[in-house]
Amino acid sequence: MEHKEINLNLRIWRQKNAQDKGQFENYKAENISTEMSFLEMFDVLNERLINEGKDPIAFDHDCREGICGMCSMHINGRAHGPWDGTTTCQLHMRAFKDGETVTVEPWRAKAFPVLKDLTVDRSALDRIQQAGGYVSVNTGNAVDGNSLPIDKTKADASFDAAMCIGCGACVAACKNSSAMLFTSAKVSQYALLPQGQPERNTRVMNMVAQMDKEGFGACTNTGACEAECPKEISISNIARLNREYLSAQFSL
Amino acid sequence: MALNNRIPAGELAQKWSTYKSTCKLVNPANKRSIDIIVVGTGLAGASAAASLAELGYSVKTFCFQDSGRRAHSIAAQGGINAAKNYQNDGDSVYRLFYDTIKGGDYRAREANVHRLAEVSGSIIDQCVAQGVPFAREYGGLLSNRSFGGTQVQRTFYAAGQTGQQLLLGAYSAQMRQVAIGKIKEYNRHEMLDVVVIDGKARGIIARNLVTGEIERHGAHAVLLCTGGYGNVFFLSTNAMGSNVTAAWKAHKKGAFFGNPCFTQIHPTCIPVSGDHQSKLTLMSESLRNDGRIWVPKKQGETRKAIDIPEEERDYYLERRYPAFGNLVPRDVASRAAKERCDAGYGVGNSKMAVYLDFAAAILRYGKTECTKHGIANADDATAIRLGKEVVKEKYGNLFDMYEKITGENPYEMPMRIYPAVHYTMGGLWVDYELMTTVPGLYALGEANFSDHGANRLGASALMQGLADGYFVIPYTIGNYLADEIRTPKIDTKQPAFDEAENAVKERINHFINIKGQHSVDYFHKQLGKIMWDKCGMARNEKGLKEAIQEIRALREEFWKDLRVPGTASEMNPELDKAGRVADFLELGELMCLDALNRNESCGGHFREEFQTEEGEAMRVDENFMYVAAWESKKEGWELHKEDLVYDVIHPSQRNYK
Amino acid sequence: MSVTGIFLILFLIVHATVNGMIFFNDNGEMFNFYAHFLSHNWLLRIIEVGLFAGLILHIIQGLMLTGQNNQKRPVKYSVNPGNATSKWYSRSMGILGSLLLIFLVIHLSHFWLETKESLYVTHKEDSLFEEMKEVFSQLWVVIVYVCGVIALCWHLIHGFQSAFQTLGINSPKYNPLIKTIGIAYSLIICFAFSMMPIAIYLGWIQ
CATH class of the missing domain: 1.10.1060.10 (Alpha-helical ferredoxin)
Structure with missing residues (x-):
């Protein structure tokens, strides 16, 4: 598959713990291969945050093949992002356009309190x-x-x-x-x-x-x-x- | 210390029934006051926890995920073997036993494997009773398919999600016990040490991954059902969180590690696409039922797959192994793919892939459909259209997954596949009762080394995990606990708990305080590369020796230059990973050591120095017919050997031709 | 919600049929005849009480449901999916229902209150038809009625199917039928209702 590299503006929910109020923070994701999965893009971003001495973004994930049910991001207003019938971990960056702003929020529900950043208690x-x-x-x-x-x-x-x-x-x-x-x-x-x-x-x-x-x-x-x-x-x-x-x- | 495998005396086929009739029992009133800790809630853990709680024991379960249902058993796709002989094709307990021993290249214990084959049928019955929706025929009876390394159809399945359905069955049984208070769950908890008192396992130290609190839990027995260690390679088909930590801590506390170098490389995975890759995705072995594997006959071929005419394709598995064809065991199929790619016949951008082609199957199914629907003289286009529908019903979810990951439509062009690390046959050494060398400490499922020898056959992992949990441990644990009924509730204020907790805290603080330059993944990726290059599909003495040096150097750098952001008293996924990779860095060395020690090729362990003229694995039975059980010492390891005695089967060169 | 909803759906059929009599354009004779029958039959008087009970129950259930559901997500999403995952009217049953409630107050004060007043207070039989003509001679009333009916239409398009789903009636065999009938019903009923004020205002009906 032909791949290209794209840049994205990310707006990601950060919340230290269940008691914290939380807020959005903006990040730039640069030179993201369209072959990457959405979570691999997060890996790249986290690696950068760690290198910059910042706190990486906490998110739930495990199998990364769409079956364990652990990943849980609300991406641009959609649970698990824009692709139908797809978990966040199986969403690939081909779904996004160069220069796009992507808003990522945790699952929001009274019954699913946020534990940290994008991690919720289910x-x-x-x-x-x-x-x-x-x-x-x-x-x-x-x-x-x-x-x-x-x-x-x-x-x-x-x-x-x-x-x-x-x-x-x-x-x-x-x-x-x-x-x-x-x-x-x-x-x-x-x-x-x-x-x-x-x-x-x-x-x-x-x-x-x-x-x-x-x-x-x-x-x-x-x-x-x-x-x-x-x-x-x-x-x-x-x-x-x-x-x-x-x-x-x-x-x- | 001499290894005692505690295999009961008597005829092979009678051993398990004799054991069950003679093992010690614990009466129901006593069971109530006995605590058991189960670490890991995959097939082995969930089934053991549920079964033991049903018997009346008080059980605590631990898993690092947010729910027991997420354990990586859930990702198993293809199926579960059982010697039911529903297909009337000549299957039997003996044949399943024989296939498993042979598939494992004669490096597994006869008694364990025979027991596994004996209980396999009960697993299916149990799962059906739990409401697991297995695939069925139109007559309403259970459906079967075939898997690698066998010539009968004994694999039960639920589309491409058999592991999920079986795990949810075990999880539902577990939840039923949670509801009545017989099981207490500790999710988002990670076991960080075993507490051993007077030589017996008496509890664990665990970290609450949400609050960072370090907790003590006492029990009369501890079961490790924590899966395999394939993630030592960084890239594998394992889940991101799969790790060796629990098993490794047990190893450090005296449990021997069996055959650590036996890793399974699965032949049909989606190839690596770039440096960003975080994990590899398996395409079920069941695809080899219908798919044909090939490479171009010309080196450095540049045409598209569909443009390469039939006569210019090399169906190398069918060519080399006419009897089993595309359904040879995994180790054989993986090495054959590597051989073709190394020789320059690989496909795709990286040239490290082979084709898995469904065109023939689509046409074949399509023609059957045409006959079924009474379409006379159907053209190929109609047949292909109908054939695609059949393939979609059988493998639709796998094809969809392939398309999501690669962006290519596998109904139209062949899939590209390449071998990837999938399963570890090695694990904690256990005796016939599944007890490690630490009394009261058990290992079940992939976490132990016991049943698959040097190579596991497809659809056998689910069978083993559930056999251990549902049908073996409920008997064998009683034999130990019968002598523990006078032991009162374990007091977690004992000095051994203090000591273990302090060591855990010290290590965690150490990680936080290194404040070096590099993230955990930086080191993990390097470790993975060393392991894959030098202790992967093919190994040699020189490479292994180098690998050991490289791993030691990397480990030293890790402890000096690691950066873990955040604190210990909060949710901190980087800290969790740091502990796991620290253990992988030790395990990697042991794997290389074991591979170096085993001067032979067998199953998944292929030493380039030991191969036949045709490039097949060459065992050296006279020197290596043993289980290598490694004891952790202050400096390095000491090797203990458990001789493998074959009373019934006569080991021979595996032949799938 | 579903049971009261279906009850109201059935009522609307009767309501539209009787009111549709005006389209005979017979100076309201037929219409007045049935209106008289409906308002003077003792059995129907009892059913009317039932109707109000159903309506009030539907409103109370709706308000409670919406109120409770609104509390289940204390922190809202910053980006919402819009119409990508559901229909706007399905998500807006509470708002549509509230609009309908306001409309109902106006509607009942126009006709029901008047009829009851003449029936029980002034004891002189008004022609309901004359009254309709009078009310619908004002443009703003016509606009309010048409808006109310449009809200009703969307409310019904969701409500009809939803009622079946809630009662557990969902099968691949009957779903297309339920869907078609639901939409056809909503459109026909609402077309009939909206044409009444328009036709009278424009003088099509004498």
């Missing part, structure tokens, strides 16, 4: 999972894997929901900071499988209750979560959650 998502995102089966209890055939279309739909990487982009993108897409993906994964049936009702009730307790907003069906989800998880899962929730509420 443990609320873990607690939603703890509220019911599992099948209660102890190790060793299982029957043979093929003893229970599962309709391929349902298994595939379950997998589509299970692809969620728990990055929180849905929350970041939602104007209400709602975690419905995340929660519904988990609920759907199990609701579609026979293994999930015994705990179906309690699961959805408990997970939704936990979601509300964590301070996430309510869903108003704007669809922004689906548009920003790096795994392109469908809001049909939210409809399924709603269905599950209603039927759980009316079940005897």
Whole structure:
């Protein structure tokens, strides 16, 4: 692939810790290869800041191949930046024009307090999972894997929901900071499988209750979560959650 | 100290069942008052933590990421092996065992590998029961595909995200135990030392990566499930945070390090594009099911791949290894790619890449689709269009990833790939019970050395991680803890904790106070280059000796000229990295030492001095049929040998022709 | 929101149909007949109470939802995605709803209050049709009504689909249908409503 070098003006949120108010600071990124990933551009910038004796920018990242869900930047108003279906770590500098100003902010939500710079605390998502995102089966209890055939279309739909990487982009993108897409993906994964049936009702009730307790907003069906989800998880899962929730509420 | 691998007596196939029936047990009431620390929450860690908590132990988990679900097991793409023989193609426990031993080039323990093959089926059952959405056939039953180094289809998968689905399954089991208080999670925590009291592991020192606080945690047993050390090469397919620190601290506290030089170079990764590169991305081995690997027959070819006619292409794997073709084991495929590139047949700007081509597969699938849809006399264009859809369904996410990274469309032109560091077969030496040489200190998953010998077969890492966590440790740990039921809760005010904590704090302050010129990455990149050039895909005596000197010099410079900004009492990612790279700088030397000691080629360890006339790895069984277990000494290391005894399999020259 | 929303959506069909009678251009005879029927049938009087309850519930739910959701992001983004990830009207249901509330106050004071006054206070039967003609003879009223109906239209385009989604009705098979009906419904209803003041003001209806 042909590559060129570009210069960017970066406007990056700096915040010392959770107590600090925080503010934007401007940086210049020069001679950035379009072959670089967005986070590699941050590596280059941080290397420079360290050499200049300044504090490098803290940001979450780990696998850098779009699957661990750790990276979390709000770039030019978009969760994970301008490319659809892409995590920040898989966003490449080809997406930007020479001379462009790029604003980078942390995920913003009451339920995701900023820890430092672009790093936020997403443990609320873990607690939603703890509220019911599992099948209660102890190790060793299982029957043979093929003893229970599962309709391929349902298994595939379950997998589509299970692809969620728990990055929180849905929350970041939602104007209400709602975690419905995340929660519904988990609920759907199990609701579609026979293994999930015994705990179906309690699961959805408990997970939704936990979601509300964590301070996430309510869903108003704007669809922004689906548009920003790096795994392109469908809001049909939210409809399924709603269905599950209603039927759980009316079940005897 | 003599190494005791504690392999039970008896027939190979009976060892594990005999062990399970005779090992000591801990009664449920006693389990409640026993604390276990699990460091790392990948497949091995999460599955162990969940299973042990289910049994009733009180568990604490630690991981440096913000959630247990982020561990790098999540990135495993292709699949997980299990000897289910659902395909009726001749698979069996013995065959999986045999393939794994052979794939590992006869440098793994028979007893461990047989146990692994025995429990492999239960792993699939367990995961299905947890709601892991494996790929299925239209009849609703589980689907399989084939992987390198085998001639049966035994790999279970969930698109290209098998690791993710399995990890989320284990994570969900872990979360269930967190919810009922049996597991206490410590995320964004990094283990910085093991506390050993009277020769037994009694706890850890960990740093809270958000506040910088140093914490003490006591336990009756400590499990290290901290993955591999591929990041010693700087560039690898590992996650940015993957590190050796936990294992290395254990090593410094008396745990032997087994076969450190055994690293796996994965043949199908996206090539390096420039100096800025921070990590390498794997393209799943499953692609070799359908993709064909080739280079031009002409050196220094300048035409585009699609302009090179069929007869001018060299499908070198199919040529050299007709029996296994593109599905030879990883070490063989990687070396073959390197051989072609070194000989001047490489492609791409860097000339350090080969093609992985799907054109034939697209056409083949397309024709099948045409038949299926009753399109008679379909032209190639129709077949290609339909074939692309099939390939998209099978490998879509991998193709998308390739396009995002390289900006090239792999449906239209062949992918460029090159080998990259992927997995480390070496790790903490453990006995049959997964216990290191420090009693009460265990190592599971990639962190131990045990099951893959000198080369791991594809789809076996997930199998081993989960086998260790779900089905091995719950039994073997009881055998140790049964004698610990009288040990009260570990008091973290003991002097050994003081000592360990002070040492940790001193080291951290030292990093901050060097105030040198260069960042951590500056040193890490140099270390990576030394390791890749001299202890990578091919090694020789001269290079290794040089590497050892270079690493020592680099280490000295690191401790004099490192710059870590910020303070110790805040979130400080540079400080975290400094500690990890300091350990890599020691590990790198040991890897070279081990590679230098092993005067043979086997699996992923290829010493240029030891090869056959055809360029294949040449083992020297009479001298090196052993596990090299290195003991850390005040100055350097001492080598201990655990002889590998093959009762059932007769080692031979691996032949994939 | 969805249940009350669907209830109001159904009401709008009745409302538009009855009011549409003016387009028969029969000097409001048909319209007055139905208006009289609606305001004097005891069953419909009960339904009217239900309607108001639904409306008030919808408003209260809406205000609470918007109010609560607004608190979930204490520090706002400096750059917002605009229409890249969602439709403006989907994000603006609170504002659209508030505009509708203001419009409703005006609308009810024009017609509903008048009718009730004549029904229960002055006890003389006014022609609702005459009243319409009178009210819609003022230009500013016509403009306010047309604006109100435009707000209603956007509110409905989101609301219709959203109600189904909230009730869990979302399937690839029916989504195109729901979407088409939702948009068609919103446009038809709002076109009908906006034509009433315009037609009367311009004297198309005598």
